[in-house]
């Protein structure tokens with residue numbers, strides 16, 4: 001697949017995004033929760049690492065029932081995280097280091113404590129009533145229909161005061177806004193402008209596929225697919241509550257708002273959170289590229305970790321991309337089990353090499369660069385509402401949200417030793433931390449830095465062409481491809497399995513520039529390339 005010329009490429013096409021979960025990154029004021037000044041104090045680390053943009057999960061005022069995804073004021077900062085002035089400082093300091101700042105934008109729902117909802121629920125005739133989705137009780141159970149919440153149970157909650165139900169795709173404390181109401185749309189666009197005027201570089205749009213629901217409130221059909229877990233959202237197919245055609249109108253509207261900023265309208269970035277099959281995901285680029293710049297591609301998280309399946313995924317995704325659209329890849333986030341826990345530490349290195357050499361913008365999740373794993377959360381320390389609602393099903397998100405591990409000292413240097421962090425620090429912090437790994441030339445952190453350094457030095461890895469190579473039968477566990485830009489070409493060979501493999505390189509000759517174990521540098525490659533189990537290798541090819 002073709003790359004682009006360096007002069008035409010945009011920062012978010014060349015760059016690498018790093019997701020920060022602000023509660024867990026760095027606590028500057030010793031209250032056990034991370035904050036904006038904490039993040040600012042770590043910008044030099046991020047700059048050293050080589051990332052180009054940070055995306056912050058929500059930092060707005062919120063009762064924190066869904067840890068910030070329940071917002072009471074879209075244009076302010078939660079005091080726990082700091083002030084608007086602290087935000088401006090973070091933005092300025094990040095920009096000085098050529099790091100862009102992307103905010104989480106949560107358009108689908110507010111907190112039930114948001115003044116809009118308070119007014120909406122106050123009476124049937126309040127002007128804000130229709131800003132949310134209300135419905136009369138149905139005969140029988142009273143529930144207007146069978147729609148389910150992503151977080152378990154019905155998506156409808158009865159409001160005694162006005163005798164109607166309101167809809168919430170997530171917690172009852174997260175009522176969904178009614179995006180069919182023009183005033184809601186205008187109010188939500190104004191929020192984009194507020195932050196764009198302040199200088200933010202883009203938004204990650206939360207829960208985008210949920211934005212519109214069926215006008216006729218039809219029941220969702222039963223999910224006849226792979227055994228859904230009892231009582232969960234997956235027991236129904238969300239035909240009438242997600243991915244409706246009308247979502248595309250909204251997305252184009254958001255895009256138009258961004259296009260009024262920056263040079264050529266491409267300066268500011270929209271990323272959409274979209275758990276969708278590839279054919280439906282790519283529609284979010286919009287007709288003629290008028291939609292979301294990067295509909296987040298989570299398929300590396302959801303596809304079984306097998307060379308053939310990953311190769312198929314890459315082929316399918318590349319083939320589905322509309323003209324002029326730009327790919328992207330994600331390996332981890334605050335909602336999913338950590339990469340090193342899913343794949344194991346050594347294979348996580350191979351995954352890092354894949355992520356940072358594929359064509360498309362990569363997003364890294366904080367701590368994955370250290371090989372942080374899902375932490376054990378004792379029952380009394382559970383915070384996540386999903387784990388509380390659906391206990392023991394492996395859906396809880398706390399294990400992947402524990403404090404960033406900076407030092408080998410108590411609390412991993414996230415907060416002082418005298419303070420109890422909001423979630424426990426993972427028990428491996430004495431060996432898995434920034435300080436120890438920075439000093440170790442073969443650590444996971446050193447690998448990430450080497451990959452990022454290479455990606456920045458060689459445009460082939462970011463904006464270059466992607467050329468797939470069919471692995472032969474004998475090399476079933478190998479995933480191989482080339483990246484090329486002008487006269488520079490690289491072969492990437494990734495051993496997804498445990499056993500050693502040999503790749504016949506035929507006419508290709510060159511030398512190794514990087515391996516996942518950070519060894520073999522400079523080794524000549526002629527005719528064949530030997531790979532250890534779980535090893536990834538990048539070869540600079542002779543032209």
Ligand code: NOJ
Pocket residue numbers: 066069106170206207273334335
């Ligand atoms: C997706 C976010 O990533 C998740 O953390 C949140 O709970 C839901 N959307 C609801 O906003």
